Amino acid sequence: ALLSLLPGGQSMERSAVTEVGNIALGGFLDGWANYLGKAIDMSPPRYFEADGAAVLPDGALAGDGVFLFESRLDATTTDLDFSIYMLPDSGPFRDLIVGKTAPAAAAGGEAAGGTASTAVPYESLSTFSSLAKKGSANAADNIAMMTGLETSVDVSRLRFVPLADVPAEVGTEPHAGTVFELQGELSGYLAILFQESSAAAVADAMLPMEPDEPLGDMAQNALCELGNVMTSGFIDGWANVLGTTITHSPPEFVHDIGASTISPLVAKLSERQDYGFVIDTAIRTEGIEARCDVYALPDERELARALDHLSDS
Structure with a gap:
């Protein structure tokens, strides 16, 4: 759907898709970085086409699963669906998440009179x-x-x-x-x-x-x-x-x-x-x-x- 909205030939379309991906992912990671109080850098984007699970990097399905964040773009003339597949290294990602949520969970428990946290570990x-x-x-x-x-x-x-x-x-x-x-x-x-x-x-x-x-x-x-x-x-x-x-x-x-x-x-x-x-x-x-x-x-x-x-x- 996105390609049909763009002028120019195939090369121009791919460049535009790459740039849209760069902007979308940059904003996504900036949001994470702001929330976590950490710097997150990313490599330059690379355009590719694949079907089904082939979009995932080699070995991605070997573990327990992947994190998938789904978003929707609304354009003037059509709706655009896209998915962001986030595959963080398990150890560092866990440390970031647990380090950020543990104080909030503890504070929530204290505010509720010591009741258990609602967070799923x-x-x-x-x-x-x-x-x-x-x-x-x-x-x-x-x-x-x-x-x-x-x-x-x-x-x-x-x-x-x-x-x-x-x-x-x-x-x-x-x-x-x-x-x-x-x-x-x-x-x-x-x-x-x-x-x-x-x-x-x-x-x-x-x-x-x-x-x-x-x-x-x-x-x-x-x-x-x-x-x-x-x-x-x-x-x-x-x-x-x-x-x-x-x-x-x-x-x-x-x-x-x-x-x-x-x-x-x-x-x-x-x-x-x-x-x-x-x-x-x-x-x-x-x-x-x-x-x-x-x-x-x-x-x-x-x-x-x-x-x-x-x-x-």
């Missing part, structure tokens, strides 16, 4: 990512047992986003799915949302006969049962890793504009925290592939405490 991010993958594997096993179909649930990425941005993440397209309240040492909410067409396809595959309506009562019951076994799989995996007990409420079926399905949960949690987790997943069964998003919205203090306990044990 940096060292525990990879643990939480493994929780998502473990929960997904359990969910796939549960779906296979229920339907008799070979099933996989793949986690493509784990996102840590401001709660206020979660409804916009879901978007304005119609969605259907289930929401649950989590109870136990890790409380909060979990929502499993399909785009409307995917929800109808999944329900149709689960039912012994074609439903009268694509998302009528029969389909709703099927999706509630699917959400039930998926959620049980997710939280059982989390509970096993964390060494604790987590239960969930009966499923509540939702079918509405995407943002409207998640806004009530965000409103409840935003009274006591600012961030939530989004697990991007894809369900694959024999003869059908459907995409869903799992919105895990745990209580931040309880999650931080559980992960701290796990790292100490």
Whole structure:
């Protein structure tokens, strides 16, 4: 989209893209430097083209993952999407982040009368990512047992986003799915949302006969049962890793504009925290592939405490 806005031939286009990248990344790093109180330099930009994971440097996928910061450019005539892939050296980056956040966390605890920090420990991010993958594997096993179909649930990425941005993440397209309240040492909410067409396809595959309506009562019951076994799989995996007990409420079926399905949960949690987790997943069964998003919205203090306990044990 950006190239179509620029005059000149291919050489001019590449030069312009390189300069835009230079300006965008320079501003990004300046913001980090100002916040951290450190100097951050960068090499001159280099233009290249690649698809998928090939955009990442060699060896980038060998570890637990990469930090991805996504931004959006608004132009006069079109919208421009771009991503900034940040791949810092783990040790120095950790020292910078921990050194900056530790005083703030301590001050926050003192201001709150000594209550626990809401910050999820940096060292525990990879643990939480493994929780998502473990929960997904359990969910796939549960779906296979229920339907008799070979099933996989793949986690493509784990996102840590401001709660206020979660409804916009879901978007304005119609969605259907289930929401649950989590109870136990890790409380909060979990929502499993399909785009409307995917929800109808999944329900149709689960039912012994074609439903009268694509998302009528029969389909709703099927999706509630699917959400039930998926959620049980997710939280059982989390509970096993964390060494604790987590239960969930009966499923509540939702079918509405995407943002409207998640806004009530965000409103409840935003009274006591600012961030939530989004697990991007894809369900694959024999003869059908459907995409869903799992919105895990745990209580931040309880999650931080559980992960701290796990790292100490």
